[in-house]
Amino acid sequence: MKKTIFFTVLFSIINIHSNSQECIIPDATVVNLKSAGYTYTPGGATKYLRVFIHFVQKDDGTGNFNEVDDGLSPANAYNGYEFADYIINYANSLLAGNQAMRLQPFGNVPVYDPGYRYKLSGVFFWKNSSLYNYYYALSALMNNYGQCTNSVINIFMTSEQGLTGGYVRHIGDNAIILFKAYKNYIESVNNNNNWYNSGTAKLINHEAGHCLNLYHTMLTNSGKCSNSHDDFCDDTPTIQQMLDLSEPDPCCWNDTYCSNNLMDYNADQSSITPDQLNIIHDELDNDKINFLECNYENSNIDICDFGTESEAYIAESITVLNSCSSQSSVILNGQTIYLTANEVIFNPGFEVQTGGKLNVLINPVCN
Ligand SMILES: [Zn+2]
Incomplete structure (x- = not known):
């Protein structure tokens, strides 16, 4: 099961003024440009x-x-x-x-x-x-x-x-x-x-x-x-x-x-x-x-048990019930699970009970 989540990219185009400063005489006692000017380069991917x-x-x-x-x-x-x-x-x-x-x-x-x-x-x-x-x-x-x-x-x-x-x-x-x-x-x-x-x-x-x-x-x-x-x-x-x-x-x-x-x-x-x-x-x-979308601390997580508390899992690839000793796992009533990954593979044996929530967040941009 693969679920696609769409999102809106908010962006704005701001005019960048190129400003000439020929008339300004630098005063070293006031201006202390520790970073020697503005080195941030705008325009990269958000x-x-x-x-x-x-x-x-x-x-x-x-x-x-x-x-x-x-x-x-x-x-x-x-x-x-x-x-x-x-x-x-x-x-x-x-x-x-x-x-x-x-x-x-x-x-x-x-x-x-x-x-x-x-x-x-x-x-x-x-x-x-x-x-x-x-x-x-x-x-x-x-x-x-x-x-x-x-x-x-x-x-x-x-x-x-x-x-x-x-x-x-x-x-x-x-x-x-x-x-x-x-x-x-x-x-x-x-x-x-x-x-x-x-x-x-x-x-x-x-x-x-x-x-x-x-x-x-x-x-x-x-x-x-x-x-x-x-x-x-x-x-x-x-x-x-x-x-x-x-x-x-x-x-x-x-x-x-x-x-x-x-x-x-x-x-x-x-x-x-x-x-x-x-x-x-x-x-x-x-x-x-x-912490950035499409980047991951973990390359793979194999979930064997959803436990009893609401929880989130984030990895490049998430597998539910792959090589687990017990091939069953239940999301309970009142429990919310989030899976954020580039791909999620579900094996047989998991269950979402009435009142349980399973959210699979896959952004196609990351793949
Ligand atoms: Zn503060």
Whole structure:
């Protein structure tokens, strides 16, 4: 059985300004081009970074999206699968609409298509009141529910905890926790306005930026404005560099002089610079190369038992029940299995019970 999954490639064509800078006299005390200019080369094949969305509910299944509806009362027939699809598409469309940097004190900063998008590769639902209500839950969530952790960014949507919208545990992480996604969705329903979800889409892009080795451009890791904070990019000025030019402090939320960079805290969070793209693509080409669609950590997996929990498997080739001691395996009621591969071979003996879900994700582009 081979199932073909189609997907929409979002892309945009952005004019790249060739800017002459003959009149600018480099001032070595201000301009410190650590990377000696913009070395990111746009125009390569778009890279698709696999992501899973996990909805963490309370023990009784409330407090979040579920598999059939949005969990509100009265509930809307808009379930977690649909929201996961919607919010990842939203984040992708923001990437496609990469904005020009508002702060360009050293000359024109080119605007490139970021060259990467997310590939939603699985949606999961878990019941756990204590982790639902815990700010520092991310490591425990990964231990309990993380899937394919060398191949996918696992995104957990829990409840509203703390002041931040979410976090990663460290630069280069493979996991994200989001706190306000469900609250933002409720606001969108109550106000009949999808704009309330934009914060969630921006936050996914921001936290994924950390997963792809980006630092805040003007904030410490704990989120405090810091005049001389170094993000290892030359096209994202520090606060002090702006102050030295007699400009207002750009570490602010929403004004014409505030940063609009993805990696600051601001209302836009929609600009990624060439130097930032250098860092992102270096990570995608190396440590996270197996997180990209069509790339695999494992060449072959032979599944002998689907167990009892929802789970994902990713390999270039997946064989179900090939050389297993017991030639039977059952996907139970309430259990969801995702298989992502270039080919999947099913041998006799497996069964999907009523209420069980088997998703086979094969992208023909990879073959
Ligand atoms: Zn951050």
